Amino acid sequence: NAGVTQTPKFQVLKTGQSMTLQCAQDMNHEYMSWYRQDPGMGLRLIHYSVGAGITDQGEVPNGYNVSRSTTEDFPLRLLSAAPSQTSVYFCASSLAGGREETQYFGPGTRLLVL
């Protein structure tokens, strides 16, 4: 199992450009989430999904869109990048229900918006 994979590892954007951060998992996990990590702020939840076709907002959703057409993939879209979106982005996945909801994280995408 590859676990949770993310691409690209690093990206530089200009203000106003759009891009999609890719996330995939091969563990057949129902739940998937996107977090951003900024110095001194900790990990903050952007969007999450409890299954294919179902998504919801987290703590900091503005400027980001998500969709979940398959169990395996959960892409994060930046519609018009802003310097405030410079951050490290992590995707995570977990099984659904009960106590087995430990989230497993991908390696991250480092994004710089100029």
Add this chain to the structure above:
Amino acid sequence: EDQVTQSPEALRLQEGESSSLNCSYTVSGLRGLFWYRQDPGKGPEFLFTLYSAGEEKEKERLKATLTKKESFLHITAPKPEDSATYLCAVPPSTGTASKLTFGTGTRLQVTL
């Protein structure tokens, strides 16, 4: 609103010098508390889940404990390879546990 506070922000230990990291939490109903380790440039790596006060879990030189207000990560006789940032997180009292609230972490450096 759920809150998680970790202390100290940074900790420097000599090899073999045991210590503890603290994670204080405020949540209306605790469903679990997660500990993660994060190496520079990597994603968080799961260590432990604690579900109720009094519970303890161990892994090599690490032992996590839980009370009704806080959790401790005890590091016994640390080695340089234990150097990392340690994060704790709690899920909301209701709804999916995918919505974790994280602390800002404790950056641990273990020197020879």
